[in-house]
Amino acid sequence: MGDYFERIVDVEVSAAEAGALGARVVDWMVSRGLLTREMSGELMYSWKVEQGYVPGPRWAGIAADWGADWLPGPVAVIVGRHVHHAGQGETEPESATCPHCGTRAVIIDYPNSWEADPVVWQPFSTAIDEWIGTGTGAVTCGTCRTPTPITTWSWSDDVALGALAVEFWHWPPLSETFVAELSAHLGHRVAHHTGKF
Numbered sequence: 001m002g003d004y005f006e007r008i009v010d011v012e013v014s015a016a017e018a019g020a021l022g023a024r025v026v027d028w029m030v031s032r033g034l035l036t037r038e039m040s041g042e043l044m045y046s047w048k049v050e051q052g053y054v055p056g057p058r059w060a061g062i063a064a065d066w067g068a069d070w071l072p073g074p075v076a077v078i079v080g081r082h083v084h085h086a087g088q089g090e091t092e093p094e095s096a097t098c099p100h101c102g103t104r105a106v107i108i109d110y111p112n113s114w115e116a117d118p119v120v121w122q123p124f125s126t127a128i129d130e131w132i133g134t135g136t137g138a139v140t141c142g143t144c145r146t147p148t149p150i151t152t153w154s155w156s157d158d159v160a161l162g163a164l165a166v167e168f169w170h171w172p173p174l175s176e177t178f179v180a181e182l183s184a185h186l187g188h189r190v191a192h193h194t195g196k197f
């Protein structure tokens with residue numbers, strides 16, 4: 001119980017803007033009765049924040065019906081540059097695609113391997129660390145030799161880099177309509193993750 005999450009990651013907002021944008025999204029959800037201002041750490045296991053917003057009286061309108069007695073957990077708003085992993089655990093992404101030439105760099109060659117190829121992964125890992133620390137980091141494509149910002153690479157569905165994420169803990173699946181509305185409020189490209197702690 002309490003170990004399932006659904007997450008929307010804003011993959012475009014800057015770290016400087018993420019706090020204010022996160023606050024606006026919370027205001028919007030509170031105004032719709034989806035959240036309260038009360039904070040709790042019950043039923044959530046986020047690595048990045050200890051507490052989230054307790055659901056409001058109208059939360060059930062945006063999620064699947066899992067029965068009248070279902071109690072969802074808090075909604076965590078995570079501000080700051082992070083690597084967000086879908087699924088379970090924190091494995092490296094399966095692949096990354098160069099924004100310049102479209103070549104897909106295979107980082108984990110499933111099912112032949114279950115671990116990242118260290119030679120392929122190393123420049124991405126370095127650039128991600130630089131991005132977390134400074135907001136910029138570049139990777140030079142192994143095929144076209146063009147260096148491009150790490151945030152412009154496309155990732156396989158299992159990983160997203162972003163400075164703002166909204167995590168719904170222990171909720172039934174969110175409706176597609178709500179996910180689209182939340183994305184529209186963020187006003188940027190998003191990644192949509194589900195997973196278990």
Ligand SMILES: [Zn+2]
Pocket residue numbers: 098099100101102103141142143144145146
């Ligand atoms: Zn390339």
